[in-house]
Amino acid sequence: MENKTKILVIEDNNDIRESTCEILELAGYNTFQAKNGKIGVEMALTELPDVILCDISMPELDGFGVLNMLSKQPSTSGLPFIFLTAKTERTDMRRGMEMGADDYLTKPFNENELLNAIDCRLKKRDQQRLIVNDALNHMETLFKGRKGLEELEKLSKERKVRSVKRKQVIYYEGDSVAGIYLVVSGSVKTFKMTEDGRELLTGIYGANEYCGVAALLSGENYRETAEANEDTTLCMVPKDMIEELIGKYPDVAANFIKLLANNVLDKEEQLMQLAYHSVRKRMADLLLSLKEKCGSPDLSILNISRSNLAGMTGIATETVSRILGDFKDCGLISRIGNQIIILNSDKLEKIKN
């Protein structure tokens, strides 16, 4: 009975709300009713339903407001959210979806439409949970075999999962550090900015990588900005937990030490390249290391913007273009659209300075 799927219906019209709930109860769901936005938000926070259905035009707090408030709370930000509305206008629909709603039902809807939409959302959520679990499993590499560690389970339960859209900022330079972010899907870039607005990428983090580690462990505030490279889901591991784990388990600490030490060595290598290698050589090395990192061994296709390439190497974007053009002429790479395919790694490696 407790683990029946819970659905919260927020709707000011009594008839619609009650009839909707009736359908859902008959279908085997456990329903909660809220007759305005304010109550809806409260119930969402206390009940943590599995799906939320919400009208747009309501007194007190409208649907957009509800979505906005729930997005801000970590515990509710990941919940499947479906708008219900009479307005068929596309602008509203757009606005709703852009704010992070998952679906949109226009009243009047029939029973099937409703149940299908809910079923679809639940499936998606389960799928995402699988991915998150997968990511959490990967965390055990860092926390070395502490499977089922209570802290991790707590994390998993608390669902400190956050989705961010492309270009959205995760944290700004100067912000205080709340924890490290595990990238569940998508990718994140971190960069520093000069006064005149040019940016140097300090890292790109793909699935199952952590960002913000050095800042957290240094005890300082962030000295870089993190931004989603594409639509991305993140899982936040709070600072307290990391510190507790490090204090408790020396081997966890040892993992972090190794991670950081290697990081230092890498940065030093980069420093030397920046100082003394020509732009051509830096570009070649970057392509190779990107291939190493995220490409399949034989066919290596890189999908990365020119400005990111520029930011990683400290080169002007125009120069990146020119050099890639050069490389293409030499038969080292080829391009499909904006993707780069590395054809001849050996020659790339041997590019003179």
Next chain:
Amino acid sequence: MENKTKILVIEDNNDIRESTCEILELAGYNTFQAKNGKIGVEMALTELPDVILCDISMPELDGFGVLNMLSKQPSTSGLPFIFLTAKTERTDMRRGMEMGADDYLTKPFNENELLNAIDCRLKKRDQQRLIVNDALNHMETLFKGRKGLEELEKLSKERKVRSVKRKQVIYYEGDSVAGIYLVVSGSVKTFKMTEDGRELLTGIYGANEYCGVAALLSGENYRETAEANEDTTLCMVPKDMIEELIGKYPDVAANFIKLLANNVLDKEEQLMQLAYHSVRKRMADLLLSLKEKCGSPDLSILNISRSNLAGMTGIATETVSRILGDFKDCGLISRIGNQIIILNSDKLEKIKN
């Protein structure tokens, strides 16, 4: 009786050896005799005397050979070493001193000369021991209050102290890591080399700083070369000990973590500067951070070579010269010999890019 000062006399001439020892015994020292170089080395290693007197011209192994072999052993490398010889030629004297001998007595010597020389060496050694102890005390910052930790005492007893001359290499890029080096006095620079021989300084370590930390903790081989900037004494902390301490004490691990994390952030800052700041600005920032690091707050005199400045910023030495000239013309710094005096920190900070 056991803690009488021990003196080893290595000398092939029986008369001289015995008479010398007699004088020393009368003066209250405990003496050991070796009638050739080979025996001398063995006795030095087993007895670990407080001072060694050694003839130069001997059968089997001459005095230079003895000094050379003892210098290679960590346990004996720091022992006060006095040459005894009939040869008054200066070339021999030079050669002996260059190899690291501490003094030189020409036969025949009288009682006073001998006792004074020994007394002087013992005093110097005690002085150095004080400095080393001071340095070891500083290590407790890293090992957070573990005063008198048995490992540290072991270290102190084993006297893994090594003196290196200016320009001498401490370890090469690619060497496997034996431990970290605590700089007791003098200074050490670490750098990476490009194929064409240009070097980028990755660090300068003064008294009471550690070098080689990141390499040790990463578990890899050195990726940089360390060289003495001037005549320097080092204390080596073996890898095993560090690992043991990290494994045993979480707070020690936490110290290393913080050290490394800050290191990463610093390198990232440097990367941004290299990528986007003009040479003038990089130079200005470097001067300021050097002042911060090792200068007194008000009067700040920096004593550093042009080529080191060049290596730290990735600039050509000629350009360093020109820029310092510029700064001088602008009244930002002044120069006495090769020393640099910072006159106007505020203006230096505000140098445009």
Next chain:
DNA sequence: CGCCAAGTTGAGGCGCTTCAAGGTCAGTGG
């Protein structure tokens, strides 16, 4: 003094950035 290493100064030129203009592609609206 005479040597060598380190620092300075000058002239020339290359490698890269910058500015500017045009091209391409996906998304959007009429």
Next chain:
DNA sequence: CCACTGACCTTGAAGCGCCTCAACTTGGCG
């Protein structure tokens, strides 16, 4: 459907910051 817009990439031309090479000066040291 096509034109429009904006983000991104490409290409060209111009300029200059910094490196390189080479000659000279300075300073430390036997």
